[in-house]
Amino acid sequence: MAGATDHADDASHPRTRTAARTATRPPVTVVICAYTERRLRVLQSAVVAVREQLLPGDELLVVIDHNERLLEQARTLLAVIGNAVDVPAAPLRVIASDNSPGLSGARNAGIAAARGALIAFLDDDAVPRRGWLAELTEPFADEHVIGTGGVAAPAWEQERPDWLPDEFLWVVGCSYRGLPELPAEIRNPIGANMAFRRSTIRQAGGFTDGIGRVGRVPLGCEETEFAIRAARITGGRILQQPAAAVDHLVTSERVSLRYFLHRCWAEGISKAFVSRLAGGDAALASERRYTTRTLPAGVAAGIKAGLRGDSDGFRRATAIVAGLAVTVAGYLRGSAGQRHRRVAASPTPANPPAFTPLWSGQLELTAPALPPRLSDSEGRPLERARILVRAAGTPLGFLELDSPGGRLELDATIGLARDRFGVAVTDAISDARWAHTTSAPVSVVLCTHNRSDGATRTLESLLELRYPSLEIIVVDNAPADASTRAVVERVAQRDPRVRYVREDRKGLSCARNRGLREAGGRFVAFTDDDVRVDPLWVNGLMRGFSRAPRIACVTGLVASAALERRAEQYFDQRVWWSSSCEPRVVTARRGAGDSPLHPYTAGTFGTGANFAADVSVLRSLGGFDECLGAGSPTQGGEDLDIFVRLLTAGRALGYEPSALVWHEHRVDDESLRRQMYAYGLGLTAYLTKYLLARGSRRELVRRVPGAAGHALALLRRSREAAGRASLDQAGIGGIELRGMLAGPLAYLRARWRADPGHVRAVAP
Numbered sequence: 001m002a003g004a005t006d007h008a009d010d011a012s013h014p015r016t017r018t019a020a021r022t023a024t025r026p027p028v029t030v031v032i033c034a035y036t037e038r039r040l041r042v043l044q045s046a047v048v049a050v051r052e053q054l055l056p057g058d059e060l061l062v063v064i065d066h067n068e069r070l071l072e073q074a075r076t077l078l079a080v081i082g083n084a085v086d087v088p089a090a091p092l093r094v095i096a097s098d099n100s101p102g103l104s105g106a107r108n109a110g111i112a113a114a115r116g117a118l119i120a121f122l123d124d125d126a127v128p129r130r131g132w133l134a135e136l137t138e139p140f141a142d143e144h145v146i147g148t149g150g151v152a153a154p155a156w157e158q159e160r161p162d163w164l165p166d167e168f169l170w171v172v173g174c175s176y177r178g179l180p181e182l183p184a185e186i187r188n189p190i191g192a193n194m195a196f197r198r199s200t201i202r203q204a205g206g207f208t209d210g211i212g213r214v215g216r217v218p219l220g221c222e223e224t225e226f227a228i229r230a231a232r233i234t235g236g237r238i239l240q241q242p243a244a245a246v247d248h249l250v251t252s253e254r255v256s257l258r259y260f261l262h263r264c265w266a267e268g269i270s271k272a273f274v275s276r277l278a279g280g281d282a283a284l285a286s287e288r289r290y291t292t293r294t295l296p297a298g299v300a301a302g303i304k305a306g307l308r309g310d311s312d313g314f315r316r317a318t319a320i321v322a323g324l325a326v327t328v329a330g331y332l333r334g335s336a337g338q339r340h341r342r343v344a345a346s347p348t349p350a351n352p353p354a355f356t357p358l359w360s361g362q363l364e365l366t367a368p369a370l371p372p373r374l375s376d377s378e379g380r381p382l383e384r385a386r387i388l389v390r391a392a393g394t395p396l397g398f399l400e401l402d403s404p405g406g407r408l409e410l411d412a413t414i415g416l417a418r419d420r421f422g423v424a425v426t427d428a429i430s431d432a433r434w435a436h437t438t439s440a441p442v443s444v445v446l447c448t449h450n451r452s453d454g455a456t457r458t459l460e461s462l463l464e465l466r467y468p469s470l471e472i473i474v475v476d477n478a479p480a481d482a483s484t485r486a487v488v489e490r491v492a493q494r495d496p497r498v499r500y501v502r503e504d505r506k507g508l509s510c511a512r513n514r515g516l517r518e519a520g521g522r523f524v525a526f527t528d529d530d531v532r533v534d535p536l537w538v539n540g541l542m543r544g545f546s547r548a549p550r551i552a553c554v555t556g557l558v559a560s561a562a563l564e565r566r567a568e569q570y571f572d573q574r575v576w577w578s579s580s581c582e583p584r585v586v587t588a589r590r591g592a593g594d595s596p597l598h599p600y601t602a603g604t605f606g607t608g609a610n611f612a613a614d615v616s617v618l619r620s621l622g623g624f625d626e627c628l629g630a631g632s633p634t635q636g637g638e639d640l641d642i643f644v645r646l647l648t649a650g651r652a653l654g655y656e657p658s659a660l661v662w663h664e665h666r667v668d669d670e671s672l673r674r675q676m677y678a679y680g681l682g683l684t685a686y687l688t689k690y691l692l693a694r695g696s697r698r699e700l701v702r703r704v705p706g707a708a709g710h711a712l713a714l715l716r717r718s719r720e721a722a723g724r725a726s727l728d729q730a731g732i733g734g735i736e737l738r739g740m741l742a743g744p745l746a747y748l749r750a751r752w753r754a755d756p757g758h759v760r761a762v763a764p
Helices: 002-006 014-022 037-051 068-083 103-113 132-141 166-172 198-204 222-234 257-278 280-307 311-342 410-421 423-430 452-462 483-494 508-518 537-545 566-574 615-620 638-648 669-692 697-703 705-724 729-753
Strands: 028-034 059-064 092-096 118-123 126-128 145-156 193-197 237-250 359-364 384-391 394-402 442-448 470-477 498-503 523-527 531-533 551-560 584-586 610-614 652-663
Touching (some): 028 037, 028 103, 037 059, 037 068, 059 068, 068 092, 103 198, 103 222, 118 126, 118 198, 132 193, 132 237, 145 222, 166 257, 166 311, 193 198, 193 237, 222 237, 257 311, 280 311, 280 669, 280 697, 311 669, 359 410, 359 551, 384 410, 384 423, 394 423, 394 652, 410 423, 442 508, 442 537, 452 483, 470 483, 470 508, 483 498, 498 508, 508 615, 508 638, 523 537, 537 610, 537 652, 551 615, 566 669, 566 705, 610 615, 610 652, 615 638, 638 669, 669 697, 669 729
Parallel strands (some): 028 059, 028 118, 359 384, 442 470, 470 498, 551 652
Antiparallel strands (some): 118 193, 126 237, 145 193, 384 394, 523 610, 531 652, 551 610, 584 652
16 A cells, blocks of 8 residues: 555654554564455455554464365465565465364464464454554563453444344454453453464463364354463463454344354354363353343343334344343253263163053052053053052152053052052051141132133032132133133032132233232132142142241142143153152252252242242232233243242242142143243243343353253253153254243243233232
């Protein structure tokens, strides 16, 4: 450039001031790694801009990553640039990487060939601004500084999408909101614009293969892992230099929502790998600050902008939540992959057993009886049985037995049960008072929506309850017809305990809140219209409240009503509350066996199909969140939310297997897929609420990395359940994962749609 040399003797010119300020710095090698011909024009601009800033003793090194055609083109192009009269003379070399394909391998090739005491790294789509190299290398005058990083400003190939938040500009390789705006110490720089001492790089061993970008696969974090490792080994500091700026090209392919989510997923996977190498505390320290401060502030700003009329503000807030959710999901998936590589998988049988339908039922040892023939819904004999063994009403556990021709020998089955459960049988019989004790009045709330047949079956089982101080409230939620009302009113004519209530606002939380307002008992018990309750159900709930002080909520055993189909057996194996016969008490304090996410792993406490709560406590909390639950965009999560709110309010929760109900699972694969999608959706929607809440987000985010083991256990349980039920393991897990990824967006959508006049506290 002619103009670049016209001011060589002008002391006021920026380049003259830069040269004066850096005349004593060590020699620098600038390394630019390239892998595609598509960026050749940008590479040319970068080379010219760099050479204008080189001083005597510096050099520029272009590393071509396994692309022979690009290697030839780069040598030709750079030879022309090197011979140009308007560019200062400085060594310029083009070499081919002979390391593993990928950015890490190419950088290591450049390090091996470098001659400078300092090595500055640029990407092949980043063009440095005037004064970049001087600003980037100035801090190395301090011997304790081992590395520096600068700003990567986006240079948009097409118009920037309105939904893309500044907090997620790292997705397109650029500096993002949350980075220091003034010189400050940082954990790691952005890879497109950074420098390190060559001695530090060699002491730390270079960049690790397997994390950096390979071609167009958007993995990363190799500079994160290297910076952590280098700082640990040397004890040195890495500084952010905001004045050292480059313009980073953002191509049109990087501004789609699909790329955004794909890049977030890849970032999570890469972070998992870095965590394994560098340790979770170091690898995720910056991310914790980013997720607890920067992202919530971005969501709040987006929502405020949306409320002021900027609809793109809502979209930016949604993108932040979705990006965080997908990144966390990628982290968990990456952790799973690393775990599977470290731990040998259980051997898979060459010929897995064929699917076997099961008869599901119970055996009460104080009055033992079994059907004369165990058969399915079409009258065919079932060759295997799963039996819940009880003694004086207390569930002790399950037996699974062969039943040739659909028959079981009663005496032999009793003998097996007594042998299996031993002294527990005697203890249960001697502690039978709970089944006859009457405590405070209880209101039972059955919520239903356009399922008069299911509501009828549930209601008939409720009429068999043995608890005397009882009222039964059927909440008909946004009904399409009067069929449920007709059924309930007929039953109410013969049983005055039964009452019909209509709630026109659609949603399970709306229905439950209406039932809570109508309840006249001290306790309120909730169940669903796909459940048959045991006659001692309410007695069992009251037994749970008596287990320990401050228990404000009790959940119970939800046994499988039928196990004849694959979908039913999968669901039975998938959830723990279908088989656990051990009572326990839970508080907000994490116990020895609890997940690192406790108490936010509320799915381990029970389910909304079977629980009761102290009415006064539930009302004091404002009832159920009407942005959650079936019938809302989130399709679930309202039960998990209320469990957590009870615990964080200082109350205890009890799981009581004596509070028994029988659940009718989904019977076909399509219904199961819809249910598992809704489970995933409700789970992350409910967690999003706590990620956005000021009082819980920091604690929750801090616990996310340590929760990988818990998530992996759930994933393994899901896969094992699918395998035992002869279902597609990857397919079921993938459906639930898709629901989990959509949950944050669903929660935000529910919040935006909520009418403040309708999302109200439940009055006493």
